[in-house]
Amino acid sequence: MTTPTPSAPAAGEEVLEAIGLTKHFPVRRRLRGLFSRTRTAVHAVDDVQLTLRRGRVTALVGESGSGKSTVARLLAQLYPRTAGTIALHGEPVTVRGGRPFRAYARRVQLIFQDPFASLNPVHTVRYHLTRALRVHGNAGRTDADLDAALRRLLERVRLTPAERYLGSFPHELSGGQRQRVAIARALGADPEVLLADEPVSMLDVSIRLGVLNLLRELKEQFDLAILYITHDIASARYFADETLVMYAGRLVEGGDSETVTQRPAHPYTRLLIGSAPDPDRITGDGGADVAERGDGEPPSLIRPPAGCRFHPRCPVAMPRCAEELPPRLEVGDHDGHWTACWLYHPDVTKAGAAAATVGGGAGR
Numbered sequence: 001m002t003t004p005t006p007s008a009p010a011a012g013e014e015v016l017e018a019i020g021l022t023k024h025f026p027v028r029r030r031l032r033g034l035f036s037r038t039r040t041a042v043h044a045v046d047d048v049q050l051t052l053r054r055g056r057v058t059a060l061v062g063e064s065g066s067g068k069s070t071v072a073r074l075l076a077q078l079y080p081r082t083a084g085t086i087a088l089h090g091e092p093v094t095v096r097g098g099r100p101f102r103a104y105a106r107r108v109q110l111i112f113q114d115p116f117a118s119l120n121p122v123h124t125v126r127y128h129l130t131r132a133l134r135v136h137g138n139a140g141r142t143d144a145d146l147d148a149a150l151r152r153l154l155e156r157v158r159l160t161p162a163e164r165y166l167g168s169f170p171h172e173l174s175g176g177q178r179q180r181v182a183i184a185r186a187l188g189a190d191p192e193v194l195l196a197d198e199p200v201s202m203l204d205v206s207i208r209l210g211v212l213n214l215l216r217e218l219k220e221q222f223d224l225a226i227l228y229i230t231h232d233i234a235s236a237r238y239f240a241d242e243t244l245v246m247y248a249g250r251l252v253e254g255g256d257s258e259t260v261t262q263r264p265a266h267p268y269t270r271l272l273i274g275s276a277p278d279p280d281r282i283t284g285d286g287g288a289d290v291a292e293r294g295d296g297e298p299p300s301l302i303r304p305p306a307g308c309r310f311h312p313r314c315p316v317a318m319p320r321c322a323e324e325l326p327p328r329l330e331v332g333d334h335d336g337h338w339t340a341c342w343l344y345h346p347d348v349t350k351a352g353a354a355a356a357t358v359g360g361g362a363g364r
């Protein structure tokens with residue numbers, strides 16, 4: 001793991017940044033469309049800006065299909081992007097396979113939702129961890145070095161005594177233990193960034209908190225920058241320092257987790273938080289799993305709605321919302337709290353204030 005040195009960057013320092021990150025997946029044309037000039041594409045991610053900082057968890061929250069996993073895969077450089085920049089410590093990076101990819105993966109590791117699928121069933125824990133250590137040059141020179149490194153990794157994810165787990169195959173472990181092995185494997189690279197794509201959503205409710213607490217401890221111990229992808233906004237409040245809300249491929253709100261979850265500004269975030277309680281939730285208060293909510297459908301990402309993508313479902317949409325894309329606007333209640341919603345444009349807030357003065361009504 002990164003040992004703090006006098007020149008080590010301070011906690012909170014920017015590690016990985018996405019600027020205007022965009023991914024459109026081309027759609028294969030049917031015979032009828034072969035003669036048409038228009039190319040169709042799934043607009044999975046559009047113009048995403050985000051910054052991951054040392055020692056901080058950033059949650060990316062949204063319903064199924066909103067583009068969260070695509071953001072993680074783009075940040076991991078597993079997909080080429082359609083547009084935008086990914087910068088590591090301020091340096092734009094684009095890598096496609098080979099040695100540069102390995103060097104990048106040493107610093108930026110991805111953890112998947114399903115630890116069973118991501119671990120090879122025919123190999124033991126020892127094999128998986130040894131491979132990660134070797135690929136990233138952290139296995140040492142002797143067998144004793146390797147043994148010590150393996151033990152350290154398992155201790156870090158609280159799988160002790162190590163001997164009990166090293167010879168196990170994935171099917172011999174519980175879901176939580178498998179996810180801990182997947183986390184240990186990621187740590188084998190000694191990364192600065194962990195991209196955790198729904199790391200607990202496949203796990204039993206009773207063990208989710210344990211795995212999130214482990215990630216939090218690791219974040220603190222090693223000053224990791226963590227992107228936590230989830231559809232459960234309540235767990236974002238519990239676990240993340242900052243929360244970003246994604247709808248239909250675009251970010252619609254962001255700020256510190258307490259503010260975004262307690263004083264949501266965007267009508268979509270409000271809907272997320274106000275929806276029916278979800279029995280699968282990690283914590284008992286507030287928030288819900290939008291993927292399970294019944295009201296309204298996310299839009300087609302092949303022909304996304306003009307203006308604000310949420311306007312067809314929005315209970316307070318104005319004519320402008322269907323025409324113009326809202327920019328990021330300061331909400332004004334807390335430093336850094338922003339939303340992409342016309343309700344927060346100075347024109348609208350001033351008109352609201354005037355109406356409130358005259359009639360004592362109108363507000364957001």
Ligand SMILES: Nc1ncnc2c1ncn2[C@@H]1O[C@H](COP(=O)(O)OP(=O)(O)OP(=O)(O)O)[C@@H](O)[C@H]1O
Binds near residue numbers: 070
């Ligand atoms: N390889 C691909 N080819 C074409 N379309 C894709 C591809 N991968 C994702 N998509 C589409 O991009 C959109 C965003 O998908 P993505 O998996 O990123 O969403 P998500 O928010 O992570 O959803 P989930 O929580 O279900 O994983 C979806 O409409 C999806 O169908």
